[in-house]
Amino acid sequence: MKRFALTALILVLAFAVLVPFLWTLSTSFKPLTEVDKSPPEWFSPHMSLKPYSDMFFYLPFSTYTLNSLIVASSSTLVTLCAGSLAAFAFSRFTFAGKRAFLVIFLLSQMLPGASVIIPLFQLLKSVGLYDTHAGLILVHSAVLLPFVIWLLYGFFQGIPREVEDAALIDGCSRMMALRRVILPLALPGIGATALFAFLGSWNEFFFALILTSSDATKTIPVGIGLFIGEYNDIWNQMAASAVLFSIPPLLLFALMRKTFVKGLAAGAVK
Amino acid sequence: MKKSTPYLLLTPALVFTAFILVYPLGQNFINSLREVSMVKGTGGWVGAANYIRVFRDPLFLLSFRNTLVYALAGTLLALCFGLGLALLLNMKLGRITTFASFVFAIPWVLSPVVAGFAWKWVLNDNFGIHNYWLSLAGIVKAGTSWLGDPHTALFCVILARVWQFYPFAMVMFLAGLQAIPLEQYEAAAVDGASMIRKFFHITLPNLRSVASVLLVLGVIWSFNDFNMVFVMTRGGPMNSSMVLPVLVREYSFVYFDMGKGSALSMITFLLLVALSSLYIRILAERDAS
Numbered sequence: 336m337k338r339f340a341l342t343a344l345i346l347v348l349a350f351a352v353l354v355p356f357l358w359t360l361s362t363s364f365k366p367l368t369e370v371d372k373s374p375p376e377w378f379s380p381h382m383s384l385k386p387y388s389d390m391f392f393y394l395p396f397s398t399y400t401l402n403s404l405i406v407a408s409s410s411t412l413v414t415l416c417a418g419s420l421a422a423f424a425f426s427r428f429t430f431a432g433k434r435a436f437l438v439i440f441l442l443s444q445m446l447p448g449a450s451v452i453i454p455l456f457q458l459l460k461s462v463g464l465y466d467t468h469a470g471l472i473l474v475h476s477a478v479l480l481p482f483v484i485w486l487l488y489g490f491f492q493g494i495p496r497e498v499e500d501a502a503l504i505d506g507c508s509r510m511m512a513l514r515r516v517i518l519p520l521a522l523p524g525i526g527a528t529a530l531f532a533f534l535g536s537w538n539e540f541f542f543a544l545i546l547t548s549s550d551a552t553k554t555i556p557v558g559i560g561l562f563i564g565e566y567n568d569i570w571n572q573m574a575a576s577a578v579l580f581s582i583p584p585l586l587l588f589a590l591m592r593k594t595f596v597k598g599l600a601a602g603a604v605k
Numbered sequence: 606m607k608k609s610t611p612y613l614l615l616t617p618a619l620v621f622t623a624f625i626l627v628y629p630l631g632q633n634f635i636n637s638l639r640e641v642s643m644v645k646g647t648g649g650w651v652g653a654a655n656y657i658r659v660f661r662d663p664l665f666l667l668s669f670r671n672t673l674v675y676a677l678a679g680t681l682l683a684l685c686f687g688l689g690l691a692l693l694l695n696m697k698l699g700r701i702t703t704f705a706s707f708v709f710a711i712p713w714v715l716s717p718v719v720a721g722f723a724w725k726w727v728l729n730d731n732f733g734i735h736n737y738w739l740s741l742a743g744i745v746k747a748g749t750s751w752l753g754d755p756h757t758a759l760f761c762v763i764l765a766r767v768w769q770f771y772p773f774a775m776v777m778f779l780a781g782l783q784a785i786p787l788e789q790y791e792a793a794a795v796d797g798a799s800m801i802r803k804f805f806h807i808t809l810p811n812l813r814s815v816a817s818v819l820l821v822l823g824v825i826w827s828f829n830d831f832n833m834v835f836v837m838t839r840g841g842p843m844n845s846s847m848v849l850p851v852l853v854r855e856y857s858f859v860y861f862d863m864g865k866g867s868a869l870s871m872i873t874f875l876l877l878v879a880l881s882s883l884y885i886r887i888l889a890e891r892d893a894s
Contacts, residue, residue, distance in 0.1 A: 341696060348690070354734065354735075359726055375737050417618050420617060428614075430608075442885075445822075446625065446829070448831060450877075453863050534714065577723065
């Protein structure tokens with residue numbers, strides 16, 4: 336009986352929590368004439384995929400999608416390269432200032448976006464990187480780096496040193512050991528970190544909003560964020576774009592949930 | 606192995622940190638002491654004039670108060686809700702738990718822009734589903750404009766923020782709950798302690814370190830958060846939901862007064878430094894124990 340009540344409670348809560356998203360989902364299939372129906376209805380016989388195709392027709396969403404893909408995948412690559420080198424240094428060397436460096440990275444994780452945006456804007460503008468993919472990729476990589484280092488550091492720590500020592504005895508150099516031994520073993524962890532970095536850049540709004548201005552560089556969140564408020568009349572297309580945009584994060588999360596949660600939790604309870 | 610190797614390995618990461626943090630903060634400080642306008646270009650040194658202009662602006666005090674409310678209320682509510690769900694998931698009810706731990710986490714992986722949009726749409730005065738339900742229940746009259754009313758706008762944004770942040774708290778609390786040694790509960794059961802006693806004397810004290818980390822991180826992140834307010838209200842109506850990060854953008858990129866914007870962002874940064882030092886102290890205490 337108690338078990339049944341708790342299960343029912345969980346189901347009710349799960350529905351309650353999902354209402355905003357489900358309501359957006361429902362809206363995204365409705366024709367414009369039924370979007371503003373009062374009283375609101377969850378289902379309508381006229382639901383179709385039309386808002387999804389309209390959205391690509393009326394708004395430059397294919398360009399936005401391409402921009403988002405370019406920026407997110409490049410930022411992931413750049414931040415993983417820089418991050419794995421740093422995480423390797425932290426997990427395998429003792430050196431003067433190690434703790435101080437760790438604290439610096441810990442602190443930059445709380446990056447106050449509003450306090451750095453004006454100089455970044457000026458800097459990118461003066462070197463011609465404002466409103467370019469490259470500029471946004473640099474900024475996103477830098478923003479994501481601290482958390483990437485922390486995640487990778489944890490995963491590298493989990494690889495026994497003996498494996499690496501054996502490689503060193505067999506005549507590998509340190510860098511060879513990193514490439515041939517540590518990286519393959521850390522691959523699942525690196526995969527989870529890559530997922531995190533990709534999502535971080537994919538979802539990022541603030542820097543993308545201020546550091547881009549033309550449709551040729553705007554990412555999807557900027558597109559959605561700016562349309563909200565300005566195009567109040569096409570709610571169904573807005574909802575469709577929000578749903579479409581959420582599919583990659585939801586899929587990736589469904590696939591990698593266990594690894595990701597484990598990595599986070601390890602840092603939390605230590 | 607050369608002594609310089611670890612430093613070489615750190616170099617790329619440090620260059621990025623300099624680019625995103627050290628240089629901008631330094632430059633920001635310089636900007637805050639000058640007249641910098643996007644229209645007129647960089648002018649002369651003005652001393653503390655930009656800061657004085659910020660402090661004299663009634664909007665600054667209002668935004669500061671809103672930011673505090675947003676950060677504190679949002680984080681506390683998210684922590685309570687996250688803890689409740691973590692307790693529920695920790696009861697090990699079989700399959701439903703796996704399903705629920707996925708569904709409960711969904712708001713977390715959505716972009717803040719999508720979250721803001723979804724909430725704005727749900728709360729819409731005429732066609733929103735919440736209003737419809739609430740009016741059916743007779744709590745409000747139909748057509749109540751939650752986001753258009755200066756008294757409720759900030760509250761709505763906080764609600765959306767809680768929605769995005771509670772899953773993180775839930776995951777962390779769940780990990781914390783699972784790390785509590787079972788012997789403690791067994792010993793209490795031998796002593797005949799009630800459920801409630803066990804909760805207050807074993808569960809809560811064991812979650813203290815997780816909770817304090819979450820509280821400080823949550824407050825810092827919300828303090829920095831620009832997205833939710835910008836997407837849902839842009840700080841309105843009548844600036845009733847204006848927060849500091851949105852105000853920085855307003856000064857700098859709407860009124861093109863980057864000197865004033867820089868001064869405000871320096872002030873925001875100093876407030877954050879105070880919060881961060883609290884965080885480091887908590888971490889140090891945790892490591893020591």
